[in-house]
Amino acid sequence: MISPLRGPTDGSVAVEAALFAPVFLVMTLGIADLGAGMFVKMTTNAAAQAGAAYAAINTNSTCVSLTAACLSGIQTAMDDAANNSSFCTGTVCLASVATCADGSPKCISVTANYPYTPFLPDAAYTWASEGQTYSSTITLRIQ
Numbered sequence: 001m002i003s004p005l006r007g008p009t010d011g012s013v014a015v016e017a018a019l020f021a022p023v024f025l026v027m028t029l030g031i032a033d034l035g036a037g038m039f040v041k042m043t044t045n046a047a048a049q050a051g052a053a054y055a056a057i058n059t060n061s062t063c064v065s066l067t068a069a070c071l072s073g074i075q076t077a078m079d080d081a082a083n084n085s086s087f088c089t090g091t092v093c094l095a096s097v098a099t100c101a102d103g104s105p106k107c108i109s110v111t112a113n114y115p116y117t118p119f120l121p122d123a124a125y126t127w128a129s130e131g132q133t134y135s136s137t138i139t140l141r142i143q
């Protein structure tokens with residue numbers, strides 16, 4: 001009774017799918033890129049916090065100054081926090097001792113810089129032309 005009122009539908013599903021599929025795919029991959037980027041940012045932040053925590057806990061022994069043992073311990077803590085044994089390769093994990101911004105004599109800064117390249121190409125989003133580097137720096141005062 002209702003089917004004569006609907007009219008011919010041959011091929012209409014294919015046309016609707018052809019119109020909707022690219023939009024759906026770009027939106028799905030965009031959401032996946034956003035989630036992956038947020039995960040990299042959170043991992044970078046957690047790694048920097050773990051490195052700073054190691055430096056703070058060991059300020060009276062290993063990390064009185066940034067010795068090789070202290071740097072190795074900071075990098076191991078950062079690798080463990082990132083759950084990636086090769087997280088601290090190259091210049092990803094950095095630590096330094098300097099005078100604090102408020103004039104205190106000694107601060108340790110731990111920085112994690114991690115590159116992120118999105119799934120979709122540059123044509124999909126203009127902000128991703130060369131990928132991004134997520135950075136997190138934790139500075140703690142040593143007394």
